[in-house]
C-alpha cells in the first residue's frame with residue numbers, strides 16, 4: 256500500500272466513508288485483522304478530522320473533533336435518509352458516536368461518488384455515508400480484488416493485514432490517512448475492503464510532480 260504519500264497528504268483535506276452489502280459481518284478493532292471470521296472493524300480510533308454536515312439548503316464542512324453545538328438536519332425535521340441505519344437516538348451524534356457508527360456500519364452504507372485511484376491490489380473510490388442524524392460523511396473505500404486462484408482469501412487477508420499494520424502506525428495522526436473500518440473476506444469470491452479517511456488533496460507524489468520537483 257502506498258500509505259506514505261497519502262498519509263501526509265491527508266492533512267490537505269477532510270475525510271471519511273465506505274460500503275458493502277453483506278450482513279454477516281462481525282465487528283472488531285485492532286491493528287491487524289484476525290484470521291478467523293469475517294470482520295468489520297477499525298484499525299484505529301483516529302480522529303474524524305471532518306464530516307460534512309448537510310442540510311436541505313446547503314452543505315457545510317465541520318470539524319467533528321472540535322464541533323460543539325452544530326445543528327444536524329434531523330434535529331428539526333426528524334427525517335432520515337433512505338438506506339441509513341436507525342439508531343435509538345437520532346439526535347445529533349457526537350464524535351465518538353460517529354466513529355462507532357462508521358466503524359460498525361460504514362462499509363454497508365457507502366454510496367460511491369467517484370474513483371480516486373487504482374493500485375496494485377485494488378481500487379479506491381470516494382464514498383459518502385449518511386449517518387442516522389442526517390449528516391453525510393465523506394471517506395475513501397479501498398477494495399482489494401480477489402485473485403481467481405485458490406487460496407485467494409488467505410492472500411487477501413495477508414495484504415489487508417499489511418495495510419492495517421501500516422495504518423496502525425499512523426493511527427491518531429491528524430495529518431495521516433486513518434483507518435475507519437475494514438472487512439475481511441471468508442470466501443474466495445469475496446472482496447476485502449478498507450474504509451479510510453479521504454485525502455482529497457491528493458498524494459504528496461502528485462503534488463511534487465505538479466510542482467515540477
Ligand SMILES: Nc1ncnc2c1ncn2[C@@H]1O[C@H](COP(=O)(O)OP(=O)(O)OP(=O)(O)O)[C@@H](O)[C@H]1O
Nearest residue numbers: 256257371372373374375376379395451452453454
Ligand atoms: N485515503 C485516500 N484518499 C484519497 N485518495 C486515495 C486514498 N487512498 C488511495 N487513494 C488514491 O488511490 C490510489 C490507489 O491507492 P492504493 O492504496 O490502492 O495503491 P497505491 O498505494 O497507490 O499503490 P500500491 O497498490 O502499489 O501500494 C492512490 O494512488 C491515490 O491516488
